[in-house]
Amino acid sequence: MLFNTHFSAPSGIVATERSSCLKRAAFSSTNFENILTWETEADIPPDTVFDVQYKQYGEKSWLTKHECQSITQLFCNLSRETENFTEHFYGRVRARGCSSSWLRSERFEPRKETVVGAPQVEYIPYVRSIKFLIRPPLTPLRGEDEQQLTVEDIYSKFGAVDYHLTIFNQRTHQ
Secondary structure, eight states: OOBOOOEEOTTSOEEOOBOSSEEEEEEEEETTEEEEEEEEOTTOOTTOEEEEEEEETTOSSOEEOGGGSSBOSSEEEOTTTTOOTTSOEEEEEEEESSSOOOEEOOOBOHHHHOBOOOOEEEEEEOSSOEEEEEEOOEEEEEOTTSOEEEHHHHHGGGSOOOOOOOOOOTTTTO
């Protein structure tokens, strides 16, 4: 059953084209690995497949993600397509095998919405000291020299990047 309604919800959200077998498409992003995910109703047919498209905010036409056509999983990696981390993007998905229209995500801005993961921390103990080596998380993005970029490489373009390290001595409880 397809609902083609246009009404204002109490929160000011406008609901349009509610699909009967898809619900909530959203981006999930950690260290600029940008994944479009979606949920389905519990009773979808077992042969249901999904198609994914994306577009940059302001563009008229949707682009097809060829690796995410007729897929069975409930996610699609759009990291390469959304690698311009200062832009805004939309993703959308539709189901084939059950009643579905395109279900669009909210607008997504990678730079502001990615979750920065923990850095890699190594330590080298000495007699009266410890040396810590802290490496920021890698991203799937590449620089002009094709080297893999870290989260620090990206955010340092917008200002300083600081790490705050707290060390707790279990023996002295300090």
